[in-house]
Amino acid sequence: xxxxxxxxxxxxxxxxxxINRVNFELEPGKIVSIIGxxxxxxxxxxxxxxxxxxxxxxxxxxxxxxxxxxxxDQIAACGISRTFxxxxxxxxxxxxxxxxxxxxxxxxxxxxDILLRLPFFKREETDSEHNALALLxxxxxxxxxxxxxxxxxxxxxxxxxxxxxxxxxxxxxxxDEPAAGMNPQETExxxxxxxxxxxxxxxxxxxxxxxxxxxxNISEHICVMDYGEKIAEGTPAEIRAxxxxxxxxxxxxxxxxxxxxxxx
Amino acid sequence: xxxxxxxxxxxxxxHGVWPYLSVxxxxxxxxxxxxxxxxxxxxFLVLISSLFSLYAFKTDRRFQLxxxxxxxxxxxxxxxxxNIFYLEVIFQIxxxxxxxxxxxxxxxxxxxxxxxxxAFYAVGAYLWAFFGSQQYYVLPFAPGSQPSGLPFLxxxxxxxxxxxxxxxxxxxxxxxxxxPVLRLRGDYLAIVTLGFGEVIRVLANNLDKxxxxxxxxxxxxxxxxxxxxxxxxxxxxxxxxxxxxxxxSPADMYNLLFYLLALLVIMVIIRVTRRxxxxxxxxxxTAIREDETAAIAMGIxxxxxxxxxxxxxxxxxxxxxxxxxxxxxxxxPESFSFMxxxxxxxxxxxxxxxxxxxVILGAAVVTILNLQVLQGFSLYLSxxxxxxxxxxxxxxxxxxLSTQLDPAKYQRLLFGLILILMMIFxxxxxxxxxxxxxRLVADPTANK
Numbered sequence: 001x002x003x004x005x006x007x008x009x010x011x012x013x014x015x016x017x018x019i020n021r022v023n024f025e026l027e028p029g030k031i032v033s034i035i036g037x038x039x040x041x042x043x044x045x046x047x048x049x050x051x052x053x054x055x056x057x058x059x060x061x062x063x064x065x066x067x068x069x070x071x072x073d074q075i076a077a078c079g080i081s082r083t084f085x086x087x088x089x090x091x092x093x094x095x096x097x098x099x100x101x102x103x104x105x106x107x108x109x110x111x112x113d114i115l116l117r118l119p120f121f122k123r124e125e126t127d128s129e130h131n132a133l134a135l136l137x138x139x140x141x142x143x144x145x146x147x148x149x150x151x152x153x154x155x156x157x158x159x160x161x162x163x164x165x166x167x168x169x170x171x172x173x174x175x176d177e178p179a180a181g182m183n184p185q186e187t188e189x190x191x192x193x194x195x196x197x198x199x200x201x202x203x204x205x206x207x208x209x210x211x212x213x214x215x216x217n218i219s220e221h222i223c224v225m226d227y228g229e230k231i232a233e234g235t236p237a238e239i240r241a242x243x244x245x246x247x248x249x250x251x252x253x254x255x256x257x258x259x260x261x262x263x264x
Numbered sequence: 265x266x267x268x269x270x271x272x273x274x275x276x277x278x279h280g281v282w283p284y285l286s287v288x289x290x291x292x293x294x295x296x297x298x299x300x301x302x303x304x305x306x307x308f309l310v311l312i313s314s315l316f317s318l319y320a321f322k323t324d325r326r327f328q329l330x331x332x333x334x335x336x337x338x339x340x341x342x343x344x345x346x347n348i349f350y351l352e353v354i355f356q357i358x359x360x361x362x363x364x365x366x367x368x369x370x371x372x373x374x375x376x377x378x379x380x381x382x383a384f385y386a387v388g389a390y391l392w393a394f395f396g397s398q399q400y401y402v403l404p405f406a407p408g409s410q411p412s413g414l415p416f417l418x419x420x421x422x423x424x425x426x427x428x429x430x431x432x433x434x435x436x437x438x439x440x441x442x443x444p445v446l447r448l449r450g451d452y453l454a455i456v457t458l459g460f461g462e463v464i465r466v467l468a469n470n471l472d473k474x475x476x477x478x479x480x481x482x483x484x485x486x487x488x489x490x491x492x493x494x495x496x497x498x499x500x501x502x503x504x505x506x507x508x509x510x511x512x513s514p515a516d517m518y519n520l521l522f523y524l525l526a527l528l529v530i531m532v533i534i535r536v537t538r539r540x541x542x543x544x545x546x547x548x549x550t551a552i553r554e555d556e557t558a559a560i561a562m563g564i565x566x567x568x569x570x571x572x573x574x575x576x577x578x579x580x581x582x583x584x585x586x587x588x589x590x591x592x593x594x595x596x597p598e599s600f601s602f603m604x605x606x607x608x609x610x611x612x613x614x615x616x617x618x619x620x621x622x623v624i625l626g627a628a629v630v631t632i633l634n635l636q637v638l639q640g641f642s643l644y645l646s647x648x649x650x651x652x653x654x655x656x657x658x659x660x661x662x663x664x665l666s667t668q669l670d671p672a673k674y675q676r677l678l679f680g681l682i683l684i685l686m687m688i689f690x691x692x693x694x695x696x697x698x699x700x701x702x703r704l705v706a707d708p709t710a711n712k
Contacts, residue, residue, distance in 0.1 A: 050561055076563035084561075090554035093547070094699045100544075101551045105563035107544045114543040115536060121543070148699065168563060 001064065003028040003204050004049070004172060009058035011041075011048050018044040020228040021058070026172070031198055031205045033215045035239075036225035037248060042208045043085055045225070046174050050082055051075040063171060077105045081170035083161040085177045085208075091150030095141070095160055098149050099132040102167030132167065139163040139193060155186050159193075166197065173197065175207040179214050187211060191218050216240070224248065283321035287331060290314040295339050302347040305640045309632070311343070312354070319621060336527055341520055342507050351519045353635050355591065358526035359584050361627035364611040365533050365620065366580030371609065372618035372697070373546060374573035375553025377454040379605055380441075380461020384578035386468060386600035387437045388430040388585020393484040393595040394477065396423060407472050407480045420488035426586050427529075434582020435575035442574035446567055449556070461605050468597040483596025487589050492517055522591040529587065530624075533580050537620055540576065549573055550618075610679070614686055616693025625694050630679075638675050645670065 004026040011019040019041045026032055034042050047053045049060060051072035060067040067075055081102075090098050107128065113121040136145060139159040144152060149160060158178060165173055175194070179187045191214055197203050209215050215222060215236070222239045224232040226248040232239060239245055276282055294311030301307045318331055344351035367381045393399065400417040402410045445456045472480030497517050505511060512520075540546045548569045551559040560566050589595050607630065615626020648662040655662070686693070 052557065052561070071565070072560040073563045073565045076561055082561055084558065088555045088558035090551050090558065092554055092697075092699070093550055097547055097550075097699060101547050101559070101564070102562050104544060104548060109544050111545070114545060115539055117539060125543075164562065 002026055002061075003063060004206075005059075005061050006045075006049075007059040007061075009045075009048060009055045009060060011044055011053055011055050017228050019048060019055075022225075022228075022230050024223060024230060024233075026204060026206060027221075028171075028204050029198065029202060030220050031194060031207070031218055032221045032223065033219040034206065034208050034223045034225060035210070035212075035215055036231075039227075040225040040248075041228040042225055043176060044228075046082065046176055046208065049075075049174065050080060073105075076168060079169075079171035080174065081165040081168045081172070082174035083158075083165050083176055083178060085180070087154075087157045087161055089149040089157055089161060089164070091148065093149060094145065095136065095147050095149055095152065096129065096132050096145040098160060098164050099135055099167045100128055102164035103128050103131070105168055135163045135166055136160075138166070138196075140189070155182060158182070158190070162193070162197075166201070166203075170203060172204045172206065175205065175209075177208055177210060179209060179211045184213075187214055190214070194218055278322050283323045284327060287314070287318050287321050287323060287327075290317045291331065291335060291339070295343070298343045298350070299346075302343065305636045308350055308353070308636070311339075312628070312632070316625065341523070342504050344523065345504070345508050345512050345516050345520065348516055348519055351523050353632065355519070355523050355526050356635065357628045357631045358523070358530050359588060360608065360611060360631050361624045362526070362530055362533050362580050362584045363608045364615065364623040364627040365530075365537055366577040367608050368577075368612050368618065368620070368623045369537065369540070369549070369580075370573050370577040371612055372623070373541065373549040373553065374570060375549075376570060376573060377450065377457070378574075378577070379454050379458035379602075379609065380464070381457070381577070381581065381608055382600045382602075382605040383441075383461040383464035384434045384437055384581035385585045385588070385604075386464050386597075387434050387578075388582035389589040389595050389599070390468060390478060390484075390585070391430050391433055391582070392423065392426045392586040392589040393487050395426065396420070396488045396590065397484050397486060399477070399479065399484055402479065403475050403477065405476055407476060407482050416488060418488075419491075421490050423488065423490045423586070423590050427583055430582035430586045431579040434585070435579040437582075438574035438576075438578030439571050441578075442571045446570055458602070458605075461600075461602060465597050465600050465602075468600065478597070481597060483594055483598075485594040487593045487595065489518060489590050489593065490521075492521065518591070522587065526584075526587060529583055533583075534620060534624075536576075541620070545569070545572060610683055614683060614693060616695045616697055618697035619693060619695050622693045622695035622697065629694070633679070633682075634675065638678065642670055 002025040004024075006022055006024045009019055009022045010017065022041075022045065034045065036042055044053065048055050049067070051067065051070055051074070055068070062075075062078055062080060065078065067078070070078070090101060093101070107124060109121045109124050112118070113124075133145060136142060139162055141152075141156055141159050141163065144156065149157065152160060162173075162175070162178070178194075179190050182190065194205055194207070195218065198205055207219075219236055222234065222236055223230060224239060224242070224245050231244050231248060232242045234242070277286060290310075291314045294307070294314045297304065297307035298311045315332075315335065318328060318335070323331075340351075340354060344354065363381070363385060366384070367378060370376050370378045370381070395418050396416075398410075398414040398416055401414040405411075441457065441460050445453055445460075448456060468478045469481055471478040478484065492514055497512065497514055500517065500520070501511050548559065548564045549572075551562065551564055552566060552569060556566065588599075611626040611630045612623050613626070614630060615624065616622025645662075645665070649665050649667075651662060653662045654660065690696075
């Protein structure tokens, strides 16, 4: 059974249809990419999946349950965690605290535990601090736990955002352009981190990415969007050969040129 | 060169017996000065600032506790009874510190700008004002027309119970305000809370008809105080009488009682704030302040957490409202004006938004500035004006000084100037907020 499926999802803003009848299934344990030119509706799709927008029409099912009408925090509690295209860390909080916020849905401390500092509270805080440190190590950010998140360099902020998302122990991780602004080496490291996350933690990954090296390298399945519609879907090899995809990216002429080349 | 000397000096002050010695000298000096000059504002400032050197110097926790207790439970009561004005200043500092700490939760932690905070203070004050006075029996009478000799609804000792009831009632009011404004952010929220603050004040002003609940602009009086046991007065006189030099009247003992109660409430509030800040709830508040969208995507229920912030912040103000009503025995809508809300907000900003020691210092600085420094300066100027003194060089006679230049008249101006200077040179406040540094244990999986 699909972990996530969208059925005929439509989302429009005024006269602009940002997502138009998108049907899409995500198998558990896969790494899947969504690609498409700027303005194709990729991030809007993410925002609709995470409840920031409610779809105008259609169905979204996750893990056998409809997500329609749920608030973003409830969807997060269902097991969908995400990162943002423009990094959205809690800048004035320490790195560790950012991760602890990610664990929010799993912490069971009640106001009474907190105000009386009951043993359960202390134990939970120590445990989650340990887990947070382990996560920091996992994403390759040792020794910065006490820094303010805003003081980290760009690449580290991207990693911290992933660690924060992982702290919620999600079933599905949505990554919005995780390799944007990174040099080839950093990109390489990121790609292998994603593989680790999937292989070791069994988390399904859905990512939006513009860097085709990343997309072709890591994805088992690719979904292409243009003008709010899904125009193609398939393995990297299939997508690479798909005429509509090339057209969307490079324009009709490019496809024609390619045909002429092929003819010659 | 001079910098290294300063640094060495600083180092020395942080190590060994020096910090302890400095604190003790400061406390001792302040105590001696106030004891010798019981009317001097300056002496009082020296003493009260010793609380902050106690906070600032790196000393042992036990030493801090003992010295703090000595200061709060022995020195201040004794010198406070000798000059009751000091006790009044400290009481007001405590009240405003509690208000500032409550507003700090809403504005500083959760980042929700609340311009009507004083409404919750009014709710607490009017709660005890109604139940702790004859107002219940005045209900059918228009203000001023009630017969004399009406009984009190509740005994004065119910005051202690109402400290707790006020927590609940004010928290519920906070939730009531929170519910409709949750969708609003930033400026919109500020405007609505401002309106709410005014609504409460106007209600207090006008709820004297059809049923006379608040007695309108005249306010409610007399409001009862808890009973003062005979033995408390006697034993205090027995213990401290020789130090003070004269027997203490029951009226002064009430000042002492309210000072101690305010101190107790402040201690509890600081504890509660610290513990909340350092938990799932406090982290959720800060996350909401930093980035609402990211916070909700991390599974933080915005509505519940914002309501919690409003409720906790309001409850602090509610308790202090009860305390104020009882200590003043009189309450009127005037005490809960918009300027009060702004005053508390500026204490928070001046001291350091989000910082617990900061907002307490902010409350202390603003209160002392209002009650002592500016008034003292004003008094000094009017004395000069009555004298024959002349400023040398420019040949200006003090008595020609316009009465328009009375500092009491430009209090707000000075205050505004200080705020502007602060925002330029120390935008994060006197004591900026700091995230807790954790004693980060080495990661067990990281044995490289």
